[in-house]
Amino acid sequence: MKVLRDTYLLFLRSVKATWRSPAWVMIGIFQPICYMLLYAPLFNRLTRVPGFPPGNAFQVFTPGVLVMLGLFSATFVGYDLIFELRAGVIERLRVTPVSRMALLLGPVLRDVVNLLAQSLALVLVAWLLGLRASPVGVLLAFGLQFLMGLLMASCSYGLALAIKDVNAMASIIQTFILPVLLLSGIILPMELAPPVIHYIADANPFFYAVEAARALFHGAIGDAAVWHGFAIMALMALLAIFWAARSFRHTT
Amino acid sequence: MAIIETAQLRKIFKTRYSVVEAVRGVDMRVDEGEIFGFLGPNGAGKTTMLRMLTTLLPPSSGQARVAGCDVQREPARVRERIGYVSQSGGVDNNATGRENLLLQARLYRIDKPAIRAAELLAALELEACADRIAHTYSGGQRRRLDVALGMVHRPRLLFLDEPTTGLDPQSRAWLWNEVRSLRAAGTTIFLTTHYLEEADALCDRLAIIDGGRIVAEGTPTALKRSVAHDVITFGLDVYNDTLQRAQDLLRGQPFVHELHASKDELRLYVSQGNTTLPVIMQLCANAGISINSIALAHPTLDDVFLRLTGHSLRDEGPEEHKAAGYDWKAKATGSKKKAGAR
Numbered sequence: 288m289k290v291l292r293d294t295y296l297l298f299l300r301s302v303k304a305t306w307r308s309p310a311w312v313m314i315g316i317f318q319p320i321c322y323m324l325l326y327a328p329l330f331n332r333l334t335r336v337p338g339f340p341p342g343n344a345f346q347v348f349t350p351g352v353l354v355m356l357g358l359f360s361a362t363f364v365g366y367d368l369i370f371e372l373r374a375g376v377i378e379r380l381r382v383t384p385v386s387r388m389a390l391l392l393g394p395v396l397r398d399v400v401n402l403l404a405q406s407l408a409l410v411l412v413a414w415l416l417g418l419r420a421s422p423v424g425v426l427l428a429f430g431l432q433f434l435m436g437l438l439m440a441s442c443s444y445g446l447a448l449a450i451k452d453v454n455a456m457a458s459i460i461q462t463f464i465l466p467v468l469l470l471s472g473i474i475l476p477m478e479l480a481p482p483v484i485h486y487i488a489d490a491n492p493f494f495y496a497v498e499a500a501r502a503l504f505h506g507a508i509g510d511a512a513v514w515h516g517f518a519i520m521a522l523m524a525l526l527a528i529f530w531a532a533r534s535f536r537h538t539t
Numbered sequence: 540m541a542i543i544e545t546a547q548l549r550k551i552f553k554t555r556y557s558v559v560e561a562v563r564g565v566d567m568r569v570d571e572g573e574i575f576g577f578l579g580p581n582g583a584g585k586t587t588m589l590r591m592l593t594t595l596l597p598p599s600s601g602q603a604r605v606a607g608c609d610v611q612r613e614p615a616r617v618r619e620r621i622g623y624v625s626q627s628g629g630v631d632n633n634a635t636g637r638e639n640l641l642l643q644a645r646l647y648r649i650d651k652p653a654i655r656a657a658e659l660l661a662a663l664e665l666e667a668c669a670d671r672i673a674h675t676y677s678g679g680q681r682r683r684l685d686v687a688l689g690m691v692h693r694p695r696l697l698f699l700d701e702p703t704t705g706l707d708p709q710s711r712a713w714l715w716n717e718v719r720s721l722r723a724a725g726t727t728i729f730l731t732t733h734y735l736e737e738a739d740a741l742c743d744r745l746a747i748i749d750g751g752r753i754v755a756e757g758t759p760t761a762l763k764r765s766v767a768h769d770v771i772t773f774g775l776d777v778y779n780d781t782l783q784r785a786q787d788l789l790r791g792q793p794f795v796h797e798l799h800a801s802k803d804e805l806r807l808y809v810s811q812g813n814t815t816l817p818v819i820m821q822l823c824a825n826a827g828i829s830i831n832s833i834a835l836a837h838p839t840l841d842d843v844f845l846r847l848t849g850h851s852l853r854d855e856g857p858e859e860h861k862a863a864g865y866d867w868k869a870k871a872t873g874s875k876k877k878a879g880a881r
Contacts, residue, residue, distance in 0.1 A: 374629065383647060
C-alpha cells in the first residue's frame with residue numbers, strides 16, 4: 288500500500304539523519320536518569336506517608352519518570368521540521384505524489400523508536416538501582432509509551448506547521464508542559480494533592496497515563512486505571528495524527 | 540497543444556487585519572515544448588501563481604489545467620507529471636546527494652532507482668560529491684542537485700523558480716545549457732526570473748505579471764517590438780528648472796512618441812534614434828539646456844516592463860522595505876558585532 292511504502296521510505300530517511308548525530312538521543316535520556324539517580328532516593332521515606340500509592344519508591348517513581356520521558360522526548364522534534372520547511376525540503380516532497388500521511392508518520396515513527404530505546408535504557412538503570420516490577424506490566428507500559436510517542440511527536444509537528452517559528456514554539460511548549468508535568472503526578476503522586484488540585488489533575492490526560500503506568504509496574508494489569516490510560520492515550524494520539532496530517536496537506 | 544491553461548485564476552489571502560489579492564484573475568496559456576518565462580518584480584504574484592500551478596496552494600477561484608489535469612480536482616495526477624525546483628531548492632542537507640536522489644526516485648515509483656540516480660549524478664557532473672553529505676556542497680553543486688531532484692521522473696513539465704538567483708556565472712551558463720537541452724528533449728520549462736537578460740536569451744515566450752495581473756504575454760522579440768522605439772536617456776542637471784524646460788521643449792516634437800521624466804533623467808521613446816539624436820542635441824543647445832550624459836539604446840525587456848507598469852523591474856519594490864524596522868535591524872546587528880568584539 289502506498290501509505291505504508293511511503294511511510295517506510297521517509298522513516299528510513301529520518302533514521303539515517305538521526306544515526307548521523309546520535310548524540311541527541313543520548314542527551315535526551317540524561318535528564319530522566321538524573322531524576323532516577325539524584326531524586327528517587329529522596330523518595331524512600333515518603334512511601335510511608337498515608338495516601339502514597341502501593342509499592343516501593345522505584346516502583347512508584349520509575350513509571351512516572353517514564354511518562355516524563357514520553358512527555359519530553361518528542362516534544363521538540365518540531366524544530367527540525369521548521370528548519371526543513373525553511374530549506375524547502377517539505378515543499379519539494381509535497382510536489383511529489385507522496386502520501387501526506389506518510390510525510391507525518393515517517394518521522395513520527397522514528398521519534399517513537401527513539402523514545403522506546405530511551406525508555407528501555409531508563410528501565411535498565413532503574414532495575415540496576417533496585418526496581419522490581421512485573422515483566423508483563425513493564426512490557427505493556429512500553430505499549431503506553433508507544434502511544435504517547437505518537438501523540439507528542441504528532442503534536443510537535445502539527446504545532447511546528449501551525450507556527451513555523453522556533454522561538455514562538457519554544458515559549459508555547461514551555462508554558463504548557465510545566466503545568467501538565469506538575470498535574471500528572473509524575474514528581475509526586477496526585478493522591479497527596481488537596482482536592483482542588485486533584486480535580487484539575489482529573490482533566491489532564493497524562494495523569495491517566497501515569498496512573499496506568501504505575502498500576503502496570505505494580506502488576507495490577509486488570510486495574511481500571513490501565514485501560515483508562517490506554518484508551519485516553521490512544522484517542523489523543525489518533526486525534527493528534529489526524530490534525531498534524533491535515534496540516535501537512537494544507538500547509539502553505 | 541497547451542500544457543498549462545488557466546482561466547480567471549485568483550488567489551486571495553485573508554489575515555485577521557487585511558485581505559490581499561495576490562493573483563487577480565489570470566488567463567494564461569503555455570504550449571507544450573516551449574521555454575516559458577514568468578517575469579515580475581517581488582510581490583507581483585509570481586510565486587503564488589507558481590504554487591497554485593504546482594498544487595501546493597489551492598486557488599481561491601478560477602481554473603487551472605496543468606499537464607492535462609485540473610490542479611484542484613486531480614492534484615495527484617498533476618504531481619506525477621510535473622517537476623518543481625523551488626527557489627530554496629529543497630535538498631535534504633543531512634543526506635548525501637545520492638540518497639536525496641534515491642528517495643525522490645522511490646517516491647515517484649521509478650523502476651531501478653539506483654540506476655536513475657547514477658545516471659543523473661553523471662549527467663549533472665555530481666559524481667565526485669555524490670556520497671558526501673549535502674551540507675558540504677558548494678552553491679553550484681547544490682543547485683545542480685536541486686535540478687536533478689526535479690528531473691528524476693522525467694517530467695513533461697518542469698517548473699524552475701528563479702533558478703539562477705545567486706549563482707556564479709559558470710553555474711548560470713551551465714543551467715542555461717541544461718534548460719535548452721531539456722527543451723530539445725521535449726520537456727516544457729516554466730521558469731520565473733527577475734533577470735531580464737536571462738528571459739530574453741532563454742525563453743521562447745514570456746508573460747509579465749504585475750500587481751497580480753498579467754500585463755503582457757508574447758515572445759521577447761514581439762514584446763520588444765511593441766515598444767517599437769529606441770530609447771534615448773538624458774542625464775540632466777537636477778538644479779533649476781532644467782528638467783521641466785527640457786520636457787516642455789521635447790514633448791511637442793513630432794519624432795518623440797513618449798517621454799518619461801524621473802529625478803534627473805529624461806527618457807525619450809523615438810522611432811529613429813540614430814538620426815533624431817543629433818536633432819535633439821541641437822534643439823537643447825539652442826534652448827540653452829546643458830546635458831550631462833546621453834545614452835541611446837534599442838528597447839530591452841526592461842523598457843517593455845517600464846512602459847507597461849510605470850516602474851522598473853529592477854526597482855526595489857515599494858518604500859516599505861526601507862521603513863524604520865529595517866534601520867532598527869541594521870542597528871541591532873551593528874551592536875551585536877560590537878558586543879562580539881569585546
